Amino acid sequence: MNKIVVVYKSKYGSTKKYAESISDRLNAELFECSDIKPDKLNEYDTIIFGGGLYASGINGISLITKNYQSIKDKNLIVFTVGLASTDDKEIFIPIIEKNFAEEMSNNIQFFHMRGGIDYKKLSFVHKPMMAMMKKIVSKKKEEELTDEDKMMLDTYGDKVDFTDINTIEPLVQFVENLYNK
Numbered sequence: 006m007n008k009i010v011v012v013y014k015s016k017y018g019s020t021k022k023y024a025e026s027i028s029d030r031l032n033a034e035l036f037e038c039s040d041i042k043p044d045k046l047n048e049y050d051t052i053i054f055g056g057g058l059y060a061s062g063i064n065g066i067s068l069i070t071k072n073y074q075s076i077k078d079k080n081l082i083v084f085t086v087g088l089a090s091t092d093d094k095e096i097f098i099p100i101i102e103k104n105f106a107e108e109m110s111n112n113i114q115f116f117h118m119r120g121g122i123d124y125k126k127l128s129f130v131h132k133p134m135m136a137m138m139k140k141i142v143s144k145k146k147e148e149e150l151t152d153e154d155k156m157m158l159d160t161y162g163d164k165v166d167f168t169d170i171n172t173i174e175p176l177v178q179f180v181e182n183l184y185n186k
């Protein structure tokens with residue numbers, strides 16, 4: 006019997022929302038990252054991991070990278086959730102390069118979804134981080150600003166929610182195709 010698991014790490018809830026919908030659609034078991042022991046991953050033949058983006062790091066991704074050798078023969082899927090627009094997939098190349106060794110990134114299927122931010126709810130660690138990022142970006146010349154920088158400056162201090170559950174569809178179809186071959 007084929008088994009699928011969805012594991013997620015979510016600080017403010019966007020990644021959790023996507024992970025729950027993906028597990029519903031695929032009839033997959035669902036775990037918050039800290040509720041699953043690495044050994045348990047061996048029970049599944051498809052592992053879907055989702056994590057929020059924090060300063061280009063993927064929250065919780067060490068579950069996959071640290072245990073890669075024992076899970077590398079499985080279907081591995083990682084989805085990220087961040088504020089940045091997902092229209093241009095090129096912007097995720099440096100994020101993948103930062104988080105994974107080349108062998109891993111060649112063997113993992115990636116998907117990117119959009120999250121949100123509510124500055125009022127940021128933790129005591131994240132609030133000054135965002136203030137620092139704003140300070141750095143504000144010093145850039147207009148022509149040096151990336152789309153991501155502009156979006157951050159436009160939404161700084163506010164509450165924005167770009168989550169769109171329909172954007173799980175490519176991931177869901179990818180996994181369904183694995184089983185319909």
Ligand SMILES: Cc1cc2nc3c(=O)[nH]c(=O)nc-3n(C[C@H](O)[C@H](O)[C@H](O)COP(=O)(O)O)c2cc1C
Pocket residue numbers: 014015016017018019020021056057058059060061062064086087088089119120121122127131132134135
């Ligand atoms: C300190 C901090 C750093 C962030 N860095 C990034 C980033 O590098 N790229 C990005 O797209 N979004 C970034 N975000 C936005 C989060 O990824 C976004 O809020 C996402 O919805 C978080 O998902 P979660 O609530 O499931 O953890 C950052 C947010 C905070 C608070």
